[in-house]
Amino acid sequence: MESQPQERPCGGEWRTQADKSLHRVHPFGPREKSRLSKPLNFSLNPAIRLQKHGGAVHRGARLLRASVLAVSLFAGCKQQEHHAPDVWAVVNGTEIKRDEVEKYYRTRINPEAQETSPEEVLSGKLNVVEQLINNEILLERAKKLNLEASDGEVEDKFTELKSGYTEEEFQRKLKDGGMSVDDLKKDLRRQLSIQKLLNREVAAKVTITDLDVSDFYNSNRNQFNVAEPQYRISQIVITPRKDPLVRNRKNDDATNEAEAERKAKMLEDKLNSGADFAQLAMDYSEDPNTAATGGDLGYIPESSLNAPQTEPMLKKVVLGLKPGQVSPPIVLRDSIRILKLVAREAAGQRGVNDPQVQQMIRDTLRNRKEQLLRNAYLAVARDEAHVTNYLAIQVIETAGKLPDAAKPSNPPAASAPAGTAPSQPPNTP
Numbered sequence: 001m002e003s004q005p006q007e008r009p010c011g012g013e014w015r016t017q018a019d020k021s022l023h024r025v026h027p028f029g030p031r032e033k034s035r036l037s038k039p040l041n042f043s044l045n046p047a048i049r050l051q052k053h054g055g056a057v058h059r060g061a062r063l064l065r066a067s068v069l070a071v072s073l074f075a076g077c078k079q080q081e082h083h084a085p086d087v088w089a090v091v092n093g094t095e096i097k098r099d100e101v102e103k104y105y106r107t108r109i110n111p112e113a114q115e116t117s118p119e120e121v122l123s124g125k126l127n128v129v130e131q132l133i134n135n136e137i138l139l140e141r142a143k144k145l146n147l148e149a150s151d152g153e154v155e156d157k158f159t160e161l162k163s164g165y166t167e168e169e170f171q172r173k174l175k176d177g178g179m180s181v182d183d184l185k186k187d188l189r190r191q192l193s194i195q196k197l198l199n200r201e202v203a204a205k206v207t208i209t210d211l212d213v214s215d216f217y218n219s220n221r222n223q224f225n226v227a228e229p230q231y232r233i234s235q236i237v238i239t240p241r242k243d244p245l246v247r248n249r250k251n252d253d254a255t256n257e258a259e260a261e262r263k264a265k266m267l268e269d270k271l272n273s274g275a276d277f278a279q280l281a282m283d284y285s286e287d288p289n290t291a292a293t294g295g296d297l298g299y300i301p302e303s304s305l306n307a308p309q310t311e312p313m314l315k316k317v318v319l320g321l322k323p324g325q326v327s328p329p330i331v332l333r334d335s336i337r338i339l340k341l342v343a344r345e346a347a348g349q350r351g352v353n354d355p356q357v358q359q360m361i362r363d364t365l366r367n368r369k370e371q372l373l374r375n376a377y378l379a380v381a382r383d384e385a386h387v388t389n390y391l392a393i394q395v396i397e398t399a400g401k402l403p404d405a406a407k408p409s410n411p412p413a414a415s416a417p418a419g420t421a422p423s424q425p426p427n428t429p
Contacts, residue, residue, distance in 0.1 A: 088391040089129050091136040096129065098405075101391075104128045107177050109244075109408070118406035122395060125405065129391050135190055137381045142193040147200065149192035157188050161250065173251055202377055206369045213361045217352040224350040224357055229302045231318055232342040234277060234295040237287035238263050239335045245288040252284050264329040264336045271326055277340045286335075299345065314339070 089096040105128050109116075116124075142148050161184075162170065174180070217224065240260040246253040254260040267280055278294025285291040305315040314337070317327045321341035330337045343356070350357045394402055 083390065088389075089133055090386075090388045090390070091133055092140060092386050094136055094140075096132050096136065101125055101128050101132065103178055103183060104132070107179075116408065118403065119400060121406045121408055122400065122402060126389075126392060126395065129389060133387055133389065134378060134382070135194060137385045137387075138194045138197055138378070139190050140385075141201075141381065142197040145197065145200070147193060147196045149189045149196065153192055154185055154189045157192060158185060161188075165250070165252075198374060198377075202370055202373045205373060206366055208362050208365050208369075212365055213358060214352060216361050216365060217357065221349075224354075226345055226347050226350060227301075228347050230299040230345045231302065231305070232299045232344075233297045233318060234281060234340040234342055235287065235290065235297060236267060236277075236281045236285045236295055236338040237290075237335055238267075238284075238329075238337070239286050243286055243288075246286050246291075247288050248281075248283055248285055248291040250283045253286055260336055264338070267338060268329055271338070277326060295340070296342075299343075 083090060083095060086098045087095045088098050088101055102125075105125050108124065108128075139148075165173070238254055238260045240254060240257040242255045243253055252263070254263050263284065267284060270280060271277065278296070281295030282291055282293075285295050287295070290297060304310065305318060307315075311332060313330060313332070317330060317339055318341060321327060321339070323341055323343050325341055327339040330339065345356075352358070391405065394405070
């Protein structure tokens with residue numbers, strides 16, 4: 001990423017780009033050479049034709065031609081640096097404009113929270129710009145590898161997100177975020193395409209061997225010595241108040257007691273009909289810490305179920321469940337919870353051949369390796385992309401004094417068009 005707006009030595013730039021081979025990038029082969037790397041055919045003007053009649057003129061013509069070429073190269077690059085004031089970043093020629101940054105920034109702020117400082121606002125918008133830059137780089141790779149999500153895949157995901165909302169709820173969610181259905185579908189296409197890219201270029205390259213599992217177990221044997229009975233629990237949490245931190249897949253959030261009770265009854269009916277607990281948790285749970293993982297709380301020691309860490313009613317419910325069973329909605333002082341006992345473990349040393357130990361070790365090692373490869377993949381992509389973050393440049397040049405850009409983002413006052421849906425912030429791998 002370029003951090004300074006100065007003009008660059010363009011002649012060296014196009015030579016570097018022409019020579020660089022992109023391994024596993026846009027798409028796994030050399031980038032097409034710049035037109036400037038091809039032979040330059042100048043039509044012979046009268047001054048150059050005089051080369052035939054004198055060495056001095058011949059040398060002068062060569063100097064003239066070199067001067068014209070140098071001027072044209074630098075002039076062309078200078079023209080490419082100019083963009084409209086609302087362009088906050090450019091990635092390989094693709095502009096990221098202010099209105100897109102503002103839209104995603106609005107999804108991250110709580111409109112009811114206290115007013116934030118200009119510095120905090122700018123920092124938040126810079127973070128959004130960085131995520132949009134990364135996503136654009138990865139999306140370009142997905143397109144060049146023919147991994148872009150199809151219209152059908154986008155429509156299926158759109159339908160999945162839209163299900164479970166009434167039209168009124170749908171419109172309210174959209175209006176709160178200032179998003180349109182086109183914004184949402186564009187975001188879905190980007191997310192699905194990037195996920196397909198990372199599945200192929202990162203996840204598919206991760207392998208965990210039996211030796212890896214044994215080595216991890218032998219190095220961490222104490223972790224598998226269970227000192228007391230443990231309970232693996234999953235939960236769905238419903239709160240009777242609006243929570244800006246809610247990040248379930250449907251952005252579903254009960255705002256009062258009546259809504260919370262209706263939501264709990266709806267989820268109980270779905271569970272009784274055979275719906276998957278983890279999927280419902282990802283769609284509806286209002287716990288920002290566990291919704292994304294299907295409500296999984298992991299293994300909880302029996303001593304942690306005692307007061308004051310846990311309300312007595314919850315411990316009573318957990319001890320009364322058998323593995324695989326789901327509780328009815330439990331009404332507490334500040335929330336309604338639905339619990340599932342996934343597994344119960346007695347105290348003692350777990351062996352390396354224990355299926356749960358095997359799975360835990362493999363998941364841990366896979367997550368570590370995927371995160372490492374994902375970070376490296378993005379670093380290579382950034383190095384080989386041509387990126388200019390104009391917002392960052394302005395922040396530096398003005399010492400952070402950008403009163404217009406630092407204004408808190410407010411959604412448009414106009415009502416949202418019919419048939420539109422809420423959107424999630426962009427994903428950063």
